[in-house]
Amino acid sequence: MADVQTLTKIPTIDFSNENLKPGTSSWLSVRKDVCSALEEYGCFVAELGNKFPLELHNTMFATAEELFDFPTETKMKLTSEQVFHGYVANPPVRERMMINNATSPEETQKLTNVFWPNGNDIVREGANSYAKKMAELDKMVTRMVFESYGLEKNFDAHLELTTRTLSLIKYREHHETETNEGIKSHTDKHLTTILHQNRVRGLEIKTHDGEWIGFDPSPSSFLFLAGDALQVG
Template identity: 45%
Template sequence: MGSLSQEHKLDVIEFSDKNSKPGTESWSKTCDEVVSALEKYGCFVASYDKLTQETHTTVFQALEELFDLPTQTKVQNKSTKPLYGYVGQIPFIPLYESMGIDDADTLQGIQNFAKVMWPNGNNDFSEKLVWYTKLAAELEKIVVQMVFERYGVGKHYESLIGSANYLCRVMKYREPKSNENNMGFVSHTDKSFMSTIHQNQVDGLEIKTKDGEWFGVHQLSSSSVIDSNGVLVSKQWPQHFLNPYYFIYDL
């Protein structure tokens, strides 16, 4: 997106058992940090002590095995839900390829996906991926509960979580050829209630501020970007969360 602003930087918020227990002083302090970060940029970098370097390494090894499958196999990832299935081989974003795994916070959901990709399924892949997805879902739930509590609508938290569906979209950006630019994907906003973005040691994510400036996001390999997607905006909230635009480069 041209030159990037050096003035902006996402807040980094640490999560652990210590500040993940409602009613404690550390919980309340982290609630304030989360809401402040979301009101500023609509997202923040989360460092969750359960999402370790080992988790990171394990899940990306599993995804490497997945993306090494033939294209004719990967395109069998189909869904009646928009953008839940395979997306790739698109001329204006030739570097991009992705697949969607529905009910991804459950072992059954991932095994159902694996049975489509491998004739006999792939228990090793399923167990590695669900290790990550369960932790990512757990982190999202903590963040949502903090936001609901801070805005005085905590009584609605359980009903929301009870109706939530978790989609894990795995993405790969191939290396550009000599005559291609390095745009990984078009600038966009996500449409889910909340997103967790985890990169494989590639700082390819850029975010647009409310003033129209773009800035890059740096993450440690064991950290994630939590994005509110702007859907928490309503008359109930005294301040609006931003709905950040994303741009992705292949670096």
């Protein structure tokens, strides 16, 4: 794999403005940057600043660490009617827990019931808040895209058909005797994907000219990716 390049190659767009509302000058400016970044790179780094509390970041990553430390037989109880959802292990590289319709409090309650039968309000409320924040960002960006391509009239109908999935992924620590590739190069089939990392620089993006570039994640930054469905559209 090629050497990782610098953060400056992936555009960073500031979403921290509390007055970022449709029709305002700040909205139009950010909308232009969003569409330019998606057209050129297929992604951008969304900086939420104080809109995403550090406490919520810490809660979610502490929760993920605790969940993956449960015995395998417990994790296998997190099931789903959809293929490859629920708990999935890809030994020896990674484990993943996927929650369908993650913006529904009932679904996050199912997760906590599996691991904490007596309840865990911190995890449940944290997962609900996290899913809501991600849904707000996704809704904002998607609306900007619809507006930019003259599809405003279709936006509400699109929202009614949209469900969101929350995935928690744990990658095993890299061993010096192994290849640098944790998971093969791929694109997501969805319309959009939002990735939030801990401070480990593990993710790389392949540009149109074949370069692999990375970025330094922070608690309030999120990598927003255009999925196959959006690129086809």
